Amino acid sequence: MTADTGTLLLAAAPIGRPEDASRRLLAALADVPVVAAEDTRRLRRLAADLGVEITGRVLAHHEHNERASVDGLLAELLAGRDVLVITDAGMPGVSDPGYRLVRAAVSEGVPVTVLPGPSAVTTALVVSGLPTDRFCFEGFAPRKQGERARRFSSLADERRTMVFFESPRRLADTLAAMAEAFGRDRPAAVCRELTKTYEEVRRGTLAELAKWAANGVLGEITIVVGGAPERAGLSEPSDLAAAVADREAAGVARKQAIVEIAKENGLPKRVVYDAVVTASK
Numbered sequence: 001m002t003a004d005t006g007t008l009l010l011a012a013a014p015i016g017r018p019e020d021a022s023r024r025l026l027a028a029l030a031d032v033p034v035v036a037a038e039d040t041r042r043l044r045r046l047a048a049d050l051g052v053e054i055t056g057r058v059l060a061h062h063e064h065n066e067r068a069s070v071d072g073l074l075a076e077l078l079a080g081r082d083v084l085v086i087t088d089a090g091m092p093g094v095s096d097p098g099y100r101l102v103r104a105a106v107s108e109g110v111p112v113t114v115l116p117g118p119s120a121v122t123t124a125l126v127v128s129g130l131p132t133d134r135f136c137f138e139g140f141a142p143r144k145q146g147e148r149a150r151r152f153s154s155l156a157d158e159r160r161t162m163v164f165f166e167s168p169r170r171l172a173d174t175l176a177a178m179a180e181a182f183g184r185d186r187p188a189a190v191c192r193e194l195t196k197t198y199e200e201v202r203r204g205t206l207a208e209l210a211k212w213a214a215n216g217v218l219g220e221i222t223i224v225v226g227g228a229p230e231r232a233g234l235s236e237p238s239d240l241a242a243a244v245a246d247r248e249a250a251g252v253a254r255k256q257a258i259v260e261i262a263k264e265n266g267l268p269k270r271v272v273y274d275a276v277v278t279a280s281k
Helices: 023-031 040-050 066-078 099-107 120-128 145-154 171-182 206-213 237-249 254-264 269-280
Strands: 008-011 034-037 057-060 083-086 112-115 135-140 161-166 187-192 200-205 221-225
Touching: 008 023, 008 099, 023 040, 023 083, 023 112, 034 040, 034 066, 040 057, 057 066, 066 083, 066 099, 099 112, 120 161, 120 187, 120 200, 120 221, 145 171, 161 171, 171 187, 171 206, 171 221, 187 206, 200 206, 237 254, 237 269, 254 269
Parallel strands: 008 083, 008 112, 034 057, 034 083, 135 161
Antiparallel strands: 161 221, 187 200, 187 221
16 A cells, blocks of 8 residues: 555445435545445435535446446546445445455555445344344345245354345245245344335234235335244154154155254254154154
8 A cells, every 4th residue: 555545435325314424424425536326316316415516526336337347446546536435325335336346445455444324234123123132134135936945044043133135026025935934933024214204114923024015015125034043952862753743744755854853953864864763663
């Protein structure tokens, strides 16, 4: 890094109300020589709402041109000009453009700083009523049904509270898939239009929320799902065999039931298989 290197500023934009913008964001928009915006029209609308005149050059930096625009923005930084990155809402790099530019800047020794502010992830988390001491952000679920089911299956035993973004068009299908993978009674919250005039937070089980969403939902959506509960765990062979028998009675194939019971209790499949064989004798 040299004294002539500019600074990369990652600016959190309001997720709903313009008045949530920080004073530092207002000052930066007025002074920074280069502003990289996810949507230049929305940026200018935000600036107008804030009463700020953007004096620097405004460049487009979005998911469709991110790879190509990183080189140009890095050149601006290396030439000594500060660059401010701002997305439509929330923090750059969180399901929005920003990560690649940060990586490039760090690799070149360019200083990177943040103008903190609103985030849909933490806003939804704290308003959900679910545990906040440990959480993880999972972004958008896969669009394809099979990929989505596999992703949720891999998270079924996640103990931390989980936060997801989702399109209102896919909300009902996603909640139904979550209910299938995590359990119909898993507590969750759907946060809609956070900080905006028609803000709504729906709390309930995944099954209840999936039924509600089936009627159609509009707006920006964030889903918060409670983590997996602690399982007491089975260890006695008779208990393991009985658990497999219960799954079989519910229509699950024996081989699959053995796999499920083994996974749920943290045991090798062979242990559960042997318990079933012993019980059958």
